[in-house]
Structure formats: C-alpha cells, structure tokens
Amino acid sequence: MAELKARRAPFVKATVVRARRPTSAHPGDTALVLADGNMEGFVGGTCAEATVRRYGLETLQTGEPLLLRISPDKTGEPVVEEGAVEVGNPCLSGGELEIFLEPVLPAPKVLVLGDTPIGRHLVALGPGLEYDIQAVAAHEVKAESLDGVAAVVVASHGRDEEPLLTLAVRAGVPYVGLVASRKRGEAVLASLDLTPEQRARIRTPAGLEIGARTPGEVALSILAEIVTSVRSEPPRTGGHTGVTENTAPAPTTAVDPVCGMTVAAVDSTPHIDLEGKRWWFCCEGCRAAFESDPARYTGAGAH
Incomplete structure (x- = not known):
C-alpha cells in the first residue's frame, strides 16, 4: 500500500469482516482492488473476487466505504442500504461473506506560488488536513504538471502571477485563487489573456470571509475555501476532486x-x-x- 500511496494511485482495501462456512475466506483476509480492476490478495474464490472487483471499482468512483454482503441464497436485485449492499452469488460454495470496502484516494494536491508568510502558512497547514500542499516556483509549473491538481494558490504578491493564473485556468484546475486586495485583484484579472468566463473562475481575494487579519488566518480562510471546492465538486474517477492521474474510466x-x-x-x-x-x-x-x-x-x- 505504501508504494501505491507514494505513486498517488487510488485503490480499494477489501477486508473480510465475517465469514459463514463453508467458505475459503476467513475474517481478516484482505485484498487490494486497483483502479484497472486488477486485484492483489485474497478475499475468497473467483466468484467472490468478481463481486468484490465490481463493487470495489464503484466505491473508487464514489469515494465512500461500503459493507458488501455476499450470499448464495440472495436472489433478485441487490438490496442497498445506507453504507451497505447485499448481493447474491450463485457460485459461492454455500457460505456467506461480509467484506468491508475502503477506498484509499490520493490526498488533494494543492500548489502554492510565493515564498511569503501566507504561502508558508498554507504549506504548513497541509499535513493536519492530510492535503498534499506544495510550494512551487513559477518556472517549475507546466501544463502537464497540473494533471490531478485540486487547487492552485498564487500568493507571490505581484511576482509571476499572470502566467500561472492563466495556465491553471486553461488546464481546468478546479480552484484557482489569487492573494490580493480586491482592487489589485481586479486589475490583475483584467490583464489576463482569458475570456470573461475564465477570469470569473479565479477567486480573488482568495479565501472565505472570516475576518482574517494575520497571515495564518488568511491561509486558513484560503484552505477553508479550497475544502469547500473539493467537497462540493462531483466525485471524479478514482477519488477526490482534482485526482485524475493513474485512474481508469468508471466501469460498466x-x-x-x-x-x-x-x-x-x-x-x-x-x-x-x-x-x-x-x-x-x-x-x-x-x-x-x-x-x-x-x-x-x-x-x-x-x-
């Protein structure tokens, strides 16, 4: 799992939590369902594996954990409850399985331009929220490096703002914020080679209105606005908003x-x-x- 997390590869951890004999799986058996449907580990025979693959890929799309009950006696359509689904499996050897499916998604990735007090506070807040917040220099950011990025915050106070704002908007980054006063922010937006609709996607002044005064408070307000953006967007393939790398299309x-x-x-x-x-x-x-x-x-x- 450590290797998958290091590669920002989404996966589902499947754990057998209950097994009624006869069945080849036992409580505690685990497997990983990868984004392409391949599985590593053991949670039952091939038919149980097929069911785990199907629902594992679905939880990878929703981002929500699921308790999967597999029974040879269940007939008809799956019974869906909050956080659980019961399905029939005619191939099972007569036993029943309950398997907990836990999607493990890459942390939302945030890029911050600006070695400034606000920028440094933003980076420092990342670990506590399990967000991947990275300080970057303008020359390091290319269009391809924005794949899977949930947010870009420009907090450089006038340095190299326009190129990164333009690049982030054109790349479709869900949240793009500019740290500036309202007046200066409007002037910067007016200078960008973007359509009015594209300019409207840039949040400036960046951050929710919480009465922030200190650099740390401003950083907190910006991160709160990013969280709002991440949680309000429909789930994307393989995980949190802005997570697109190493994922497969939603399975049919x-x-x-x-x-x-x-x-x-x-x-x-x-x-x-x-x-x-x-x-x-x-x-x-x-x-x-x-x-x-x-x-x-x-x-x-x-x-």
Whole structure:
C-alpha cells in the first residue's frame, strides 16, 4: 500500500469482516482492488473476487466505504442500504461473506506560488488536513504538471502571477485563487489573456470571509475555501476532486451468460471476443463452459 500511496494511485482495501462456512475466506483476509480492476490478495474464490472487483471499482468512483454482503441464497436485485449492499452469488460454495470496502484516494494536491508568510502558512497547514500542499516556483509549473491538481494558490504578491493564473485556468484546475486586495485583484484579472468566463473562475481575494487579519488566518480562510471546492465538486474517477492521474474510466457492467452474475466489464475480468461481441464472465470456469458450447449461451450477456 505504501508504494501505491507514494505513486498517488487510488485503490480499494477489501477486508473480510465475517465469514459463514463453508467458505475459503476467513475474517481478516484482505485484498487490494486497483483502479484497472486488477486485484492483489485474497478475499475468497473467483466468484467472490468478481463481486468484490465490481463493487470495489464503484466505491473508487464514489469515494465512500461500503459493507458488501455476499450470499448464495440472495436472489433478485441487490438490496442497498445506507453504507451497505447485499448481493447474491450463485457460485459461492454455500457460505456467506461480509467484506468491508475502503477506498484509499490520493490526498488533494494543492500548489502554492510565493515564498511569503501566507504561502508558508498554507504549506504548513497541509499535513493536519492530510492535503498534499506544495510550494512551487513559477518556472517549475507546466501544463502537464497540473494533471490531478485540486487547487492552485498564487500568493507571490505581484511576482509571476499572470502566467500561472492563466495556465491553471486553461488546464481546468478546479480552484484557482489569487492573494490580493480586491482592487489589485481586479486589475490583475483584467490583464489576463482569458475570456470573461475564465477570469470569473479565479477567486480573488482568495479565501472565505472570516475576518482574517494575520497571515495564518488568511491561509486558513484560503484552505477553508479550497475544502469547500473539493467537497462540493462531483466525485471524479478514482477519488477526490482534482485526482485524475493513474485512474481508469468508471466501469460498466455486464452479465455473465453462464451463471447470470453481474460483473465489471474491465480487462481484468475474464472475457471472450466472439463474432464482434465481447462476453464477460465471473470466473474461468464460466468462460470454459461458454467456450465449450457458445450457442447455448449467446442469447444473453453481450456487452
């Protein structure tokens, strides 16, 4: 997990919290569901793994943890409750599993321009909120380095402001803030080679109105405004707002034509291409059954 976190790669930690025999998994067994659907670890057989993959990828999109109950006796549509879902799994060996799915998303990344008191306070506040706040120099920031960035704050008090503001807005960074008085901020915005709509995306004076006076208080107000931006935006693929690197598109689902299970339609799920169509399966056993007699199953399950 440490390596994934270091690479800012989103993943889901799946932990078996309850197992009713007969089942091959035991409480405490864990696996990681990666953004491309690949899994590392063990939380049950291949059919249970298929269900964990499907719902793990869904929690990676929502960012919310989920208790997954898998039962061979459950029929019909999944039963969804707050924070939990119960699904049927006809492949299970007769036991039941409860698996806790915990998405682990990269910390929102914030870039701060300006070796100033406000800039330094912003960087210092990051660890307490588990935000990745980095001080940068203007020449270090390129368009590609803004991928996955949740916020850019320009707090350089007149130095190298315009290029970074323009770059951040054009790159689609969700929050762009300029530390300046209202009058100076308006003058800076007017000088930018941006459309009126693009200029309107820049927050200046940056920060919520909390009566801040000291550099630390101003930094706190800016960070509060960034948190508001991060939490109010719809979840993006793989995690917090502004987190886009190392993620895969939101998965679609398909029905296994052999057993009827709904599975994630991703490359790591067993599949077959037949006559221009792709067929998805919960496990290698179902794929082998399909291969032995495709005509028996081709009435359902195409994606």
